[in-house]
Amino acid sequence: MSKHNIRLKDIAEELGISIPSVSRALNNKPDIGKETKKKVFELAEKLHYQRNQFAINFKNQQSFIIGVIIPQIVHHFFSNVISGIINEAEKSGYSVMLYQSNESYESELKGVETFQRSMIDGLIISLSDNTVNVDHLKNLQSHNVPVVMIDKVSHKMESAKIICDDFKGAYYATEHLISLGKKKIAHITGSLEPYTTKERYKGFESAIRKHGLSLYPHLIKKCNLVSREEGYATTLNLLAKKELPDAIFCATDPTAIGAIQAIKDKGLKIPEDIAVMGFSDWKMSSIVDPPLSSVSQPDFEMGRKAIELITKEIQLKRDNKPVKYETHIMETSLVLRESTLGKKVKVPN
Amino acid sequence: MSKHNIRLKDIAEELGISIPSVSRALNNKPDIGKETKKKVFELAEKLHYQRNQFAINFKNQQSFIIGVIIPQIVHHFFSNVISGIINEAEKSGYSVMLYQSNESYESELKGVETFQRSMIDGLIISLSDNTVNVDHLKNLQSHNVPVVMIDKVSHKMESAKIICDDFKGAYYATEHLISLGKKKIAHITGSLEPYTTKERYKGFESAIRKHGLSLYPHLIKKCNLVSREEGYATTLNLLAKKELPDAIFCATDPTAIGAIQAIKDKGLKIPEDIAVMGFSDWKMSSIVDPPLSSVSQPDFEMGRKAIELITKEIQLKRDNKPVKYETHIMETSLVLRESTLGKKVKVPN
DNA sequence: GTATCTTACGTAATCGTTTACGTAAGGAAA
């Protein structure tokens, strides 16, 4: 509607003063008279003056934008990570730009490229399962853009990292199954490439050994997508053998949900015949039948922490101070439901 | 690491030509000699020149950023809308900035404010349930920032709008229940404030009347949050009466999942005693027991369309051409599962 | 040979704001 937005120049001209004086007034700089300041504020208010952020960003070479790349938004875990990121970012005056890689390395590359064009001040990324080469991230760093990795991290580069204690989570989950008297515990693991499922496997193994149980090779299955379909098929496969497991610990919740379906279809009882345990505590895990016991990750808090680390790093770089990369390991917690504990209460939790 | 990023000036000086010549070369402008152009490209490549987008955005007063505000990321529907948005935005060279209102009007205001500071080129918004006043959006429009409303829209302002045919979806869902021979159909609706649940109620009512069935007032229940907990409680309430419904059509999937739980807890059979139908086809709906029939919304496509509309509007405004606001109504489709059809197959879908 | 056109550049201005620096006016200190 209006011909153009109000500029400092418009205010300056109308008051008969110079542009820097208007700037000083509006920014509460010391070198400005009380009277002038008052007049400037009043006129700015009257004209609905709004700073032109393009000019300011250009001057400061700073966008106040944090880029976030995650494999999939629809995952409950990532949705919550993002919520944590957005909430915390706002407190520090940052906006959040989002991109999803759909677990594709090429797509991840594109995201980084797009973000680079958008002049992000920092990048928070959870790597796609197919990302091996991290040169695109090193390149960002070399352009002075801080990178913080979260959950799916790479050991091939130095950066701040936030992971949760997958090992301990899996260890305690397994220990819980053992405490129920289970002795032949199966494990369905992932592709072992993203660091996470490998750690979960190691935690499982460690608990088994620690408690003097046997590690049955035929009870350890690997599947690539750790999806519900794969969990279903893999479990059917497990149940086709003559010696059945009395518990299954799955590296992800979807896998576990598939396992539950397979066990039910086989006419076996959960948890009496076979107890089932998942990992990540997806929203849907509380509503399957029976509700699934799982390992809960501090998703929201991880997102919050990511913003804390990245804003700190941005500030350090801006001040030309040395940056020390930390790896934060966050604790998981067990969420126990009917798939291991059996039926107890009637009301939904 | 490097002292500063490479600028046109650096290239110009090294080649002994002027800055505009370098600019013309890199932008493939006509007024430049072949030889010079080649030299510029070669040196730019060698020095890893990258345009400074801050300067370009400043010059053009354009950010290539689309702001997106939705109530909740964790909702399956919105996750998919966002996916559609991000995918399509990338094709047009736009980045997506995300904010969630958590169904709070104040938070929505903050989001708009934050986005305004970030100089978004356009806003795609799905209103929070508590948003009545839309002055914050009108204000954006008056600053020449296009607004596209999606799903939760307001009739209080003119803008492009994308909704799905809630009426027809509910109509067909109800008709499906009727086709199963159900005669006493209950409906659990929402707060009726967001346009969506009201339309669903109207579609339900229309189908009932059209087929000559009775509309039992005691079978129509309202709940505010349309959550699983409320669905559970409301259904228990319904089942406490002596005359039971033989089907329940819920305005949302979580409500329907709560209803399923309540019906199961009461020892009744689904769908023989009571069939259950939801709306939105959440991911979790396919894994509850029994799997829930629902009305699927074209979430991804809605997001895609939103980008199409907003980029068109941005371009029109930029060219000072008149903008015509359209409302796009997208079709829903029925997803029929065991909660209405009964058990048929064993393999998970 | 003079007039005109085209090609390939350079010069200068511009986008809006901030900041380093200079300076006039007024007061305080000697």
Added chain:
DNA sequence: TTTCCTTACGTAAACGATTACGTAAGATAC
């Protein structure tokens, strides 16, 4: 009275790229 300091401004430069405009050199036309 002279010197110095403080206050409150104005001037100019800068951030990096684009673009309108001007122009010299060479080609073409008459």
